[in-house]
Amino acid sequence: MSEATDFKVIGTRPIRPDGVDKVTGRASFGADFSLPGMLEGAVLRSPHAHARIKSIKTDAALAAPGVKAVVTGADFPQVAAGAIEGGEGGGDFADLAGNVIARGKVRYHGHAVAAVAAQSRAQALAALALIEVEYEPLPAVLSLDAALADSAPLIDEGLMTSGLPEPATAPSNLASVIEMGNGDLEAGFAEAALIIERRYQTPTVHQGYIEPHACVGRWGQDDQAMLWCCTQGAFDVRSMTAKVLGQPVGSLKVIPSEIGGGFGGKTTVYLEPLALQLSKKSGRPVRMVMSREEVFRATGPASAATIDLRMGFSQDGKITAAEATMAYEAGAFPGSPVGPGTMCVFAPYRIANFRIKGMDVLVNKPKAAAYRAPGAPQALFATESAMDEAAQKLGIDPIELRLRNAVEEGDSAIYGPKFGPIGLRACLEAAAAHPHYTKAKDAGVGRGVAVGFWFNVGLQSSAEVHINEDGTVTVIEGNPDIGGSRASMALMAAETLGVPYESVRVVVADTETAGFSNVTGGSRVTFATGMAVVEASKDIIAQCCSRAASLWSTDQDMVEWRDGAVHPRPGVNVEATPLSLKDLAGQAGRMGGPLLGKASLNARGAGPGFSVNLCDALVDQETGQVQVKAFTAIQDAGKAIHPSYVEGQLQGGAVQGIGWALNEEYVYSPDGIMENAGFLDYRIPVASDLPMIDTQIIEVPNPGHPYGVRGVGETPIVAPLAAVANAVSASAGVRMTELPLSPPRVLEALDQA
Amino acid sequence: MKVHVQTEVNGEAVEFLCDPTTTLLEVLRDNLGLRGSKEGCGTGDCGACSVELDGALACSCLILAAETQGRSVATIEGVATPEALHPLQSHLLKSAGLQCGVCTPGIVVAAKHLLEQDPNPTEEAVRYFLAGNLCRCTGYDKIIRAVLDAAAEMRGEAA
Numbered sequence: 001m002s003e004a005t006d007f008k009v010i011g012t013r014p015i016r017p018d019g020v021d022k023v024t025g026r027a028s029f030g031a032d033f034s035l036p037g038m039l040e041g042a043v044l045r046s047p048h049a050h051a052r053i054k055s056i057k058t059d060a061a062l063a064a065p066g067v068k069a070v071v072t073g074a075d076f077p078q079v080a081a082g083a084i085e086g087g088e089g090g091g092d093f094a095d096l097a098g099n100v101i102a103r104g105k106v107r108y109h110g111h112a113v114a115a116v117a118a119q120s121r122a123q124a125l126a127a128l129a130l131i132e133v134e135y136e137p138l139p140a141v142l143s144l145d146a147a148l149a150d151s152a153p154l155i156d157e158g159l160m161t162s163g164l165p166e167p168a169t170a171p172s173n174l175a176s177v178i179e180m181g182n183g184d185l186e187a188g189f190a191e192a193a194l195i196i197e198r199r200y201q202t203p204t205v206h207q208g209y210i211e212p213h214a215c216v217g218r219w220g221q222d223d224q225a226m227l228w229c230c231t232q233g234a235f236d237v238r239s240m241t242a243k244v245l246g247q248p249v250g251s252l253k254v255i256p257s258e259i260g261g262g263f264g265g266k267t268t269v270y271l272e273p274l275a276l277q278l279s280k281k282s283g284r285p286v287r288m289v290m291s292r293e294e295v296f297r298a299t300g301p302a303s304a305a306t307i308d309l310r311m312g313f314s315q316d317g318k319i320t321a322a323e324a325t326m327a328y329e330a331g332a333f334p335g336s337p338v339g340p341g342t343m344c345v346f347a348p349y350r351i352a353n354f355r356i357k358g359m360d361v362l363v364n365k366p367k368a369a370a371y372r373a374p375g376a377p378q379a380l381f382a383t384e385s386a387m388d389e390a391a392q393k394l395g396i397d398p399i400e401l402r403l404r405n406a407v408e409e410g411d412s413a414i415y416g417p418k419f420g421p422i423g424l425r426a427c428l429e430a431a432a433a434h435p436h437y438t439k440a441k442d443a444g445v446g447r448g449v450a451v452g453f454w455f456n457v458g459l460q461s462s463a464e465v466h467i468n469e470d471g472t473v474t475v476i477e478g479n480p481d482i483g484g485s486r487a488s489m490a491l492m493a494a495e496t497l498g499v500p501y502e503s504v505r506v507v508v509a510d511t512e513t514a515g516f517s518n519v520t521g522g523s524r525v526t527f528a529t530g531m532a533v534v535e536a537s538k539d540i541i542a543q544c545c546s547r548a549a550s551l552w553s554t555d556q557d558m559v560e561w562r563d564g565a566v567h568p569r570p571g572v573n574v575e576a577t578p579l580s581l582k583d584l585a586g587q588a589g590r591m592g593g594p595l596l597g598k599a600s601l602n603a604r605g606a607g608p609g610f611s612v613n614l615c616d617a618l619v620d621q622e623t624g625q626v627q628v629k630a631f632t633a634i635q636d637a638g639k640a641i642h643p644s645y646v647e648g649q650l651q652g653g654a655v656q657g658i659g660w661a662l663n664e665e666y667v668y669s670p671d672g673i674m675e676n677a678g679f680l681d682y683r684i685p686v687a688s689d690l691p692m693i694d695t696q697i698i699e700v701p702n703p704g705h706p707y708g709v710r711g712v713g714e715t716p717i718v719a720p721l722a723a724v725a726n727a728v729s730a731s732a733g734v735r736m737t738e739l740p741l742s743p744p745r746v747l748e749a750l751d752q753a
Numbered sequence: 754m755k756v757h758v759q760t761e762v763n764g765e766a767v768e769f770l771c772d773p774t775t776t777l778l779e780v781l782r783d784n785l786g787l788r789g790s791k792e793g794c795g796t797g798d799c800g801a802c803s804v805e806l807d808g809a810l811a812c813s814c815l816i817l818a819a820e821t822q823g824r825s826v827a828t829i830e831g832v833a834t835p836e837a838l839h840p841l842q843s844h845l846l847k848s849a850g851l852q853c854g855v856c857t858p859g860i861v862v863a864a865k866h867l868l869e870q871d872p873n874p875t876e877e878a879v880r881y882f883l884a885g886n887l888c889r890c891t892g893y894d895k896i897i898r899a900v901l902d903a904a905a906e907m908r909g910e911a912a
Contacts (some may be wrong), residue, residue, distance in 0.1 A: 015846045022854030024787015024841040025829035029855055122772070208889050210793040210801055212856040259890050260791070260855025292794040343910040483852035483890060644849035648891055652852060655892030679798035679887060686882040687893040688877075 010495045010707055013644045016487040017506055018258075020641035027258045030214030030230030031289045038216065039068055039117040041278050041288035042124035043271070044104035045298060046113055049672025050155065052114065053104060053133060061116055062131040066123035069281035070131070071150065071274065072114045075104035076395040077246035084240070091268075091335035091367075094441065097314035099333055099367045100273050102162040107155055107332030108364050109673045110297030112270070116493040117286045127272070138673035140364040144306050144327045147173040147361045155332060173362040175334035178342050180415070181355035188321025188353030196389050200382035201738040202721070203665035204329065205373045208656070208684045210607035211260020213297045215276030217287040219431070220752030223247065225276050227254045232262040232480055233519030237269055244273040252276075253618025255510040256480045259520075263302040267519050273349030296677035299370020301666060303336040305378035307345075311386045317401045319392050322346050326379065328360060333369040336360045337375030340455075340716045344718070345379035348424055348451045348610065364672050370521060372653065373454040373714035377660060377721050384450035384722030389735060398449040398478050398726075399432045399612075404552040407678040413608075415455070422637025423700035424451065424610040430696055433613040436632040445616050445629055446730025452611035452635070452719030456711035457522035458704075462515025463532035465493060465540050467595035471582025473497065474506040475533055478514030479525045481506075482647035483652075483713070488526045489533050491641050492707065496537035498564025499581060515600050523711025526641055527702075533733040534706045535599030540581075547591045550578045551728040605704020609715035611635035613654065617727035625749030626662055626728050632694040633719075638702040638710030646712050648679040653716020659685045660717075661724035665740050728749050760821040762787070763831030771818045778802045778813040781828060789858045793887065800886035803859040804828050810866040812885075826911035827860035832865060840903040841865055850899035852890035860886050863898045872908055874899060 008292040021027040038197045079097035090298045091413055101112045110639040114131050126418045139153045145153060154171055161168040163177040189195060215229035225247070229239045234254040259266060271288040278286040290299070305328045312321040324345050328336035346354055391398040406424045413419055423508040431437055431449065464476040475493050479485060486506040494501045508514075517529060548566035549556040558572045565578040581595075588594050616630040631648040640646040667676045676682045701708030721739060729736045732746060734753040755770040760786060769784045781787040781804070789867075790813055793799035797812040804813045805827040832839045841864050844850070851857045860883065867874060867882045874882070879900050880893070889895060 013849070016849075018854075019846040019851075020838065020842075022851055022857055023838065023845050023860040023861060024833050025787075027854055028788070029791065030793065032782075122774075209853070210799055210887055210889055211791065211853070212793070213760050258855075259853060260793075261853045263889070289792075292796065292799075482777065484849065588840075588908050642849075644895070645852070648849050648852055648895060649890035651894045652890045654890075656889065678796055680796065684887060684889060685892075686884040687880040688895065690880070690893055690899070693894045700756075 006494060009053055009501050010641050011332060011641060011643060014487065016484050017490055018481060023081060024603065028718055029211055029260050033216050033219065033228045033257060034287065035216060035285040036040050038285040038287050039119060039282055040121040040124050041115055041117045041275055041286045042121065043112050043274065043294070044114040044128045046102065046109060048106055048135055048137050049109045049137040050153065051135040052138060053102060054136055055134045056114060057132040058114065059093065061127040064123065064127040064130055066119035066609055067116060067127045068189040068284060069117045069278045070114060071281065073101045076101055076279055076489040078571060078652060079243055091333065095241045095333035095335065096240055096254060096268065099269060108366050108479050110366060111332065112274065112295065112298065115274040115278055118213055136231045141173060142363055142365070142672050143666055144525045145331060147363050149649060152619065156362060160363065174362040175362055175510045178339055178358035179356070180342065183351050183353030183474050185321050185323060185355050189312045190316065191320040193315040194313045194390060194393055195310065196386045196738055197310040200307045200309060200385060201237050202305050202378045202381055203739060204301045204365060205660050205664045206301050206682065207263040207265035209261030209265060212290040212292060213266070213271055213299060214289040215275050216285055216287045217272065217279045219276050219280040223251055224714045225252045229254065229272055229274055230256060230257050230259045230266060232259065232266045232482065232521055234478060234511050235516055236267060236519045237272055240269045240270045241276065242271065245276060252689050253510060253512050256508060260535050261370045262482055264374060264521060267298065267370050267521050270299055278494060283391050291681060293677045295603060296682060297674055298366055300371070301331070301366055302371035303330065303368045307378065307382040309382045309386050311390065313390050317396045317752050318402045319349055322351050324382065328378070329363045329365060329368065330360050331363060331365045333367045334362065336368050337370065337376065341375030341379040342456060344376040344453050345383055346414050347453045348405055350411055351414065356714045363471045364428065372656065372717040376454055376718045377657065380450070380452060380718050381721035381725065382467065384719065385725055385737065388448065388722065389727040397429050397630050400582065401730040402451055403428050420607060420703060421700050422608055422610060423698045426653070426698045426700055427610055427612040427634045427636055430634050430698055433612065434632055434634065434696065436630055436694060440630060441616060442629065444731060445618050446727040448615045448617065448723045448730065450613050450719040450722035450724030450726060451627050452613065452715050454523060454715040454718060455608045455705065456527065456606040457524050458528045458606040459518035459522065459524055460602045461517045461532040462600040463531040463536045463598070464515065465533065465536040465597040467540060468584045469582060469585055469588065470530045471503065471580065471585045474507050475504060475506040476514055477506065477529050478509055478517035479520045479529050480532045482520055483509055483648065484642060485644065487611050488530060488641045492533050493537050496534050497540065497581060522661065523609065523713040524606065526706055527606055527709050527711050530709055531603050532599045532601055535601065539597030539599060540595055543595055543597065544581065544584050547584055579642045584730050588691055599672060607638055607702030607704055607710035609636060609710055609712060611715045613719035613723035615723040615727040617724060617731055617745060619728055619731040621750060624743035624750060626741055628658055628691060628724065630691055632696070634698060635712065635715055636698040636700050636710065637712045638705065639699055639708035640697050641707065641709060642702065646697055647695045649712050650695045650716045654693050654720050655685050655690060657717045657720025658724055661721045661739055662741050694718065754788055756850055757818045758819055758822050761825045773819055775818045776814050777804070777816040777818045777826065781813060782816040786829065787828050788829050791855055792857060797860055800863060801856050801859040803862040804884065805862065805866060829862055832861055839865065840906045841900065844899040845896070847898040848895045848902065850895040852870040856886060856888045860888065860896060868904050868907060872904060874904060876902060
């Protein structure tokens with residue numbers, strides 16, 4: 001269990017250390033950095049969704065005014081296949097390199113073909129028009145059905161399906177198959193009093209961070225390079241960029257800026273290798289900034305998915321069998337999050353008989369990137385829609401139905417491990433008792449319930465704690481602060497050291513200053529990097545105890561750390577006044593040198609995150625428009641280090657999920673060109689679309705973390721899709737199974753009902 | 754041919770040379786070094802580049818820099834005084850009304866404009882007024898509360 005339950009600063013709501021910089025406009029984001037002599041870069045992108053590149057002529061562009069360098073795929077080394085470790089999006093280095101700049105073929109509209117660096121952005125853009133590319137257009141594959149058809153055009157002519165029982169004999173667009181199962185599926189269905197069998201579909205959506213990708217790259221004649229960029233993981237940018245450029249990791253220093261949102265979409269590289277290659281050729285620093293249109297056309301959407309689901313229920317609502325066939329669009333290169341989708345699809349429930357099949361399918365769209373609980377929202381949209389329909393048909397309260405099947409501590413998760421303490425039951429009970437659930441619905445309003453789940457990850461983190469000579473504290477870590485994590489780190493350091501929160505400053509450092517840390521993703525930072533900060537703080541405490549013992553001429557086990565100071569243990573016969581951190585820091589020079597604590601770890605024991613969402617929605621019967629009237633997000637945080645930022649995660653995830661459910665989708669022309677590549681037509685939720693988002697934090701401490709933390713960032717986006725769809729289905733009186741629930745789609749359903 | 758522009762930014766006289774096609778946002782960021790205004794879209798849809806031009810709220814990505822000749826521009830950099838944050842800024846911090854913070858400058862500029870027009874707005878009025886300022890992190894809840902709390906404080910009602 002957690003070591004402490006009476007906290008001094010953990011659980012309070014102080015102002016974040018980087019707050020003033022961010023409300024005054026001082027904070028420096030990706031596009032805010034510049035260097036003397038810097039050039040501006042721009043990317044030539046494919047006008048075709050699928051085409052062979054027959055030739056590229058760059059002479060005219062290179063001769064254009066102000067142009068200093070042009071690069072194409074021919075300027076980059078061939079990269080050997082190899083799995084990308086520790087990232088969030090999955091995939092392979094060779095595919096990553098092929099996505100950064102096309103070689104031989106373009107695989108989606110917007111795929112980078114060439115890049116230019118010039119003295120001004122206008123000159124760079126003008127030069128792009130002078131690059132002559134001859135294409136042989138190929139038929140584009142834009143849907144899962146088209147991709148899997150027998151005669152489908154091949155996006156990668158060498159792609160052999162992996163994961164089949166027998167090796168594939170011919171190439172296809174099916175990159176891989178995952179299968180898992182247990183029990184006797186048909187016996188389970190034979191036992192069922194009710195079977196729900198439906199196809200659920202979700203569209204291609206974008207993470208929609210407000211800050212476009214941006215970087216500055218500088219290459220030196222000694223082959224040492226520097227990159228300033230907005231990213232969720234400077235170390236991931238370093239390893240990926242080094243690989244794409246064929247350089248040793250140690251020759252590249254990555255300096256992360258503040259990051260204007262990522263949600264998984266900034267866990268890979270697009271511009272960074274191009275900027276460095278342009279810098280190498282021109283001998284000048286090169287800045288590259290994407291337009292919003294480029295962000296939509298060429299960066300990580302989340303996979304569209306088609307899920308065929310079949311679930312059997314006994315008369316009293318027990319799940320007797322469940323089967324899911326899940327096809328996810330990978331985009332133009334393998335690596336959709338169908339894997340995590342298969343892990344999550346039935347994870348909230350005890351199911352003896354199940355079979356799950358996942359398929360990773362290539363289509364001529366941008367390569368899918370991680371998006372907050374990658375793969376889970378699509379999966380749980382299907383399951384939680386079916387649970388809602390079953391509750392309705394069996395005449396059982398939807399929360400009660402879930403309670404009858406909910407996993408608990410000691411149950412084996414469908415994907416393998418045994419659950420430790422988990423909060424699903426507590427969340428469901430809280431939802432049943434919540435005023436949102438117990439109050440009467442307004443006329444015409446439908447109420448939806450859904451469960452969310454994400455397994456959360458640990459991975460590698462490092463931290464250093466430096467005690468300054470006046471006892472103030474500097475924490476150095478390597479995870480970009482995407483939503484208040486500096487505050488969480490400072491709270492955990494302050495709690496451990498027994499010092500005021502205000503005396504701790506947290507630095508998010510570059511790849512040559514901080515110890516290695518995996519990406520800011522997987523809901524891992526407060527958990528894993530937080531654990532490293534706690535361990536590094538304990539290292540300080542051990543050093544303080546040793547120094548005090550030495551000063552008092554006693555043994556280290558005769559002293560103890562209490563309330564931010566070293567004391568002689570009760571009963572130990574030492575005449576001494578307690579030595580605080582400040583006392584010891586002031587004498588550090590006489591006692592062995594500066595106080596510097598450090599920790600590096602691979603965090604195990606990330607506790608899974610469960611949530612329950614409640615949604616009240618009203619369908620306008622004439623226009624098909626949906627209004628969300630009330631929304632409540634309930635989630636187990638293990639321990640909320642800074643409750644305001646935990647609530648913020650719940651609220652932000654809820655609203656992204658509401659957008660996914662109601663408005664957001666990539667609209668494609670028949671030849672594969674996205675027709676709504678801007679915020680006017682790709683409509684993310686705005687303030688006037690929404691009610692307040694009520695939250696309730698449940699705390700079932702995670703024994704895998706010194707303060708009980710479990711990740712909270714990703715689970716919040718999982719439940720809203722079904723919570724909204726279930727509410728809309730109830731209000732409309734029609735079961736809605738395809739997202740988004742846009743006015744035309746809802747109207748069509750109303751007309752057919 | 755460059756255009757020579759003399760204007761006022763945050764109460765200070767400034768002058769610059771720019772192309773006729775250069776936007777105010779580009780000049781603020783690249784010529785004047787005022788990088789608090791952000792480009793989230795470049796098409797006036799996200800509000801991250803919000804400024805006031807002669808007291809009117811506008812997206813600086815949609816204004817040509819040359820149009821500002823002889824006028825007055827107010828940006829996020831002019832909102833706080835050396836001594837204190839604006840109540841909107843301090844309430845955004847207290848309420849955790851920002852996560853990544855990239856939309857925050859635009860939200861502060863837009864909400865400040867709202868409170869100057871309407872010192873006592875309803876929740877609905879704040880939501881509609883800020884509908885042109887996209888935030889992808891917070892779900893808006895804590896932003897709306899911060900604006901209402903700041904308005905109350907500015908009216909002298911807050912504790």
